[in-house]
Amino acid sequence: MSETALALPVAAPARRGWRVGEWGWAIGLPVGFTLVLLALWQAAADLSGIPTVLLPSPLAVLRRAAEVWPELLDNARYTGLEAVLSFLIASLLGVAVAAALSASERLREALYPNLVLFQLIPKIALAPLFVLWLGIGSASRLTFAVFVSFFPVAIATLAGLASADGNALRLCRSLNARGWQTFLAVRVPYSLPFLFSGLKVAATMAFIGVVVGEFISARAGLGYYILFASSRADTPGILAAIGMLCLLGLALYGLIALGEQAARRWWRGG
Amino acid sequence: MNAPASAPKATALASPVPAGPQGSVQARPPTPRPDFIKVESARKVYATGRDTVEAVSDVSFSVTRGEFVAILGPSGCGKSTLLMMCAGLESITSGRIGIDSMPMTGPRESIGVMFQDSTLLPWKSVLENILFPVRIMRRPVRDYMDRARSLLAMTGLTGFEHKKPHQLSGGMRQRAAICRALVTDPDILLMDEPFSALDAMTRDEMNEALLGIWDRQPKTALFVTHSIREAVLLADRVLVMTRRPATVVEDLRIPFPRPRDPSIGESEEFNRLVRHLRGLIERGPRGAGAPPAMAATP
Numbered sequence: 417m418s419e420t421a422l423a424l425p426v427a428a429p430a431r432r433g434w435r436v437g438e439w440g441w442a443i444g445l446p447v448g449f450t451l452v453l454l455a456l457w458q459a460a461a462d463l464s465g466i467p468t469v470l471l472p473s474p475l476a477v478l479r480r481a482a483e484v485w486p487e488l489l490d491n492a493r494y495t496g497l498e499a500v501l502s503f504l505i506a507s508l509l510g511v512a513v514a515a516a517l518s519a520s521e522r523l524r525e526a527l528y529p530n531l532v533l534f535q536l537i538p539k540i541a542l543a544p545l546f547v548l549w550l551g552i553g554s555a556s557r558l559t560f561a562v563f564v565s566f567f568p569v570a571i572a573t574l575a576g577l578a579s580a581d582g583n584a585l586r587l588c589r590s591l592n593a594r595g596w597q598t599f600l601a602v603r604v605p606y607s608l609p610f611l612f613s614g615l616k617v618a619a620t621m622a623f624i625g626v627v628v629g630e631f632i633s634a635r636a637g638l639g640y641y642i643l644f645a646s647s648r649a650d651t652p653g654i655l656a657a658i659g660m661l662c663l664l665g666l667a668l669y670g671l672i673a674l675g676e677q678a679a680r681r682w683w684r685g686g
Numbered sequence: 687m688n689a690p691a692s693a694p695k696a697t698a699l700a701s702p703v704p705a706g707p708q709g710s711v712q713a714r715p716p717t718p719r720p721d722f723i724k725v726e727s728a729r730k731v732y733a734t735g736r737d738t739v740e741a742v743s744d745v746s747f748s749v750t751r752g753e754f755v756a757i758l759g760p761s762g763c764g765k766s767t768l769l770m771m772c773a774g775l776e777s778i779t780s781g782r783i784g785i786d787s788m789p790m791t792g793p794r795e796s797i798g799v800m801f802q803d804s805t806l807l808p809w810k811s812v813l814e815n816i817l818f819p820v821r822i823m824r825r826p827v828r829d830y831m832d833r834a835r836s837l838l839a840m841t842g843l844t845g846f847e848h849k850k851p852h853q854l855s856g857g858m859r860q861r862a863a864i865c866r867a868l869v870t871d872p873d874i875l876l877m878d879e880p881f882s883a884l885d886a887m888t889r890d891e892m893n894e895a896l897l898g899i900w901d902r903q904p905k906t907a908l909f910v911t912h913s914i915r916e917a918v919l920l921a922d923r924v925l926v927m928t929r930r931p932a933t934v935v936e937d938l939r940i941p942f943p944r945p946r947d948p949s950i951g952e953s954e955e956f957n958r959l960v961r962h963l964r965g966l967i968e969r970g971p972r973g974a975g976a977p978p979a980m981a982a983t984p
Contacts, residue, residue: 581805583801583803583805584805584807586775586801586805587799587801587805587818588822589775589793590773590774590775590793590797590799591793591795591818591819591822591823592792592793592794592795592822592823593822597822601807601818601821601822602807605807605809682809683808683809684808684809684850684852
C-alpha cells in the first residue's frame with residue numbers, strides 16, 4: 417500500500433486484534449459447545465439430586481469407564497471389527513451394484529425402483545430374521561450390518577455415476593471412447609463426492625447394524641455390554657459403552673473424511 | 687507438423703466485394719480434393735411428443751480440404767445440430783453427410799470437436815486434459831508429448847501445463863480445448879460456438895489466437911457462430927442459416943488472404959461483407975427465390 421495514497425477509510429483492510437483462523441473456529445466452536453453442555457449436565461446431576469441410576473454425571477461416567485476400561489476395550493474390539501468389516505463389504509458391494517446398474521439400462525430399470533423401495537423398509541425390523549437364518553454368531557450380525565449399510569452406498573454411488581457432466585460424456589462420444597473408458601475416465605471421478613457422502617452414512621449404519629445384532633444375540637461387543645449393564649442398572653456403564661461407540665464411529669468417520677479430502681485435493685489440485 | 691502457411695484460393699472470388707488487396711502468393715498443395723465434407727439434403731427432425739420439429743431442413747453444401755467454413759445464423763436455426771450431425775454425434779433423419787467420401791456413421795478419430803464449453807475434466811491438469819484424446823484412442827502418450835507441448839506454446843499456455851482448469855481464465859480454458867482438439871492432428875476440426883461464452887475482449891483475443899493457429903496448422907474446419915464479425919474474420923466461406931426454414935440461404939466467399947490480421951475488421955470491405963450478412967439474417971434472402979439447394983454464391 418502506498419503511503420501517499422489518500423487515506424480513504426474504505427481501503428483499510430479489516431483487522432482483528434487476535435487471529436483465530438478458520439480451523440480454530442471450526443474445531444473450537446463445537447468442542448466448546450460440547451464442554452459447556454457437559455458442564456451443565458454435571459451441574460444438573462450434582463445439584464438436582466436425581467439418582468445416578470437415572471442421570472449419572474459425566475464425571476461418574478468417566479469414573480465408571482476407568483473402572484471397566486479393559487472390559488470396554490475388549491468389547492469395543494468385537495464391535496469395531498465387525499462394524500468395519502461390514503462397512504467394507506457393504507462399500508464394495510454397493511459400488512459394484514451401482515457400477516452394474518450404471519452400465520446396463522435394463523438392469524437399472526429392473527432394480528432401481530426395488531432398491532429405493534427396500535431403502536424404505538425399516539430394516540432394523542428385519543434383524544431377528546437374520547438371526548433365524550444365520551444363527552446367533554458373527555455371521556448373522558455381519559450380514560445384517562452389511563444389509564443396512566449397503567443401500568446408502570449403492571444409491572449415492574449410482575447418483576454420482578449419473579451426475580457426470582453431459583459435455584464430458586459428449587466429448588467421450590466424439591472420441592469414440594469405449595463404454596469402460598468413459599466409465600473410468602469420466603463417470604467414476606464425477607461420482608466420488610457422492611460416493612463419500614454415501615460412505616459416511618454407511619459407516620454410521622454399519623455400527624447401528626452391529627449393535628442391533630448384538631442386542632439380539634451376542635456374548636460380546638458393546639451392544640452386549642450395554643444390555644448387560646442395563647440388566648444391572650449400571651447406567652454409568654451404559655453411557656461409558658455409548659461413549660466408546662461414539663469414539664469408534666468417529667474414528668471410522670474420520671478415516672472416510674481423510675479419504676474424501678485426499679480425493680478433493682486430487683480433484684482441485686494445487 | 688508445420689505445413690506451410692496457406693492462403694485460400696484467391697481465384698474464386700464471386701462475392702459482392704472486390705478481391706482482396708494482395709493476391710495469394712502461395713497456392714495450396716496441388717489438386718485439393720473438391721469435396722472433403724459433403725452434405726447432401728441433410729435433414730434433422732426431432733419428435734417431441736406428438737409434434738415434430740424440423741431442426742435442420744434440407745441443407746446441402748460442400749467443403750474442400752483445408753477450407754475454413756463458418757456456419758452463421760441466429761440462435762435456434764439448427765446450426766449446432768448441423769455441426770453435431772457432421773461430427774457423428776447426432777443422427778441424420780434423411781439426406782447424407784460424407785466425409786472424405788465415406789458416409790458418416792458415427793464419431794471418427796479424424797475429426798476433432800470443440801464445444802461451447804471447454805469441457806476440461808476438472809481433476810486433470812491442463813497437459814493431461816490435452817492428452818485425453820490420445821489416451822482414449824489408446825495411442826502411446828510419449829509420441830504426442832512434443833506435439834502437446836508445441837500446441838501449448840502456440841496458444842500461450844506454456845507454464846500452465848500442470849495447472850488445473852479452475853486455475854485458468856475462461857479464455858485459457860478454451861485455448862486448452864483447442865489444443866485438445868488438435869493434439870491427435872485430426873483432418874477436420876468442428877467448432878460449436880467455441881467462444882460464445884467468453885467476454886468480448888477475450889473473444890477478440892481468441893479469434894486472433896485461432897487465426898494464428900490456422901496459419902501454422904491449417905485444417906478443414908466448420909465453425910458455428912452467431913457473431914457475424916467473427917465469421918467474416920475467421921472463415922474462407924460463410925454459410926448463412928435462417929431459422930425458418932432451418933437451411934443455408936447464402937454461401938459467401940470471404941476474400942481476405944491469409945495470414946489475416948484482426949485489423950482487417952476495420953476495412954471498408956470487411957464491413958460491407960458484415961452489412962450484407964446482417965441484412966440476410968435480419969430480412970432473409972432477398973430475390974434469391976427458394977433457398978439454394980447447393981451452395982450458390984449470390
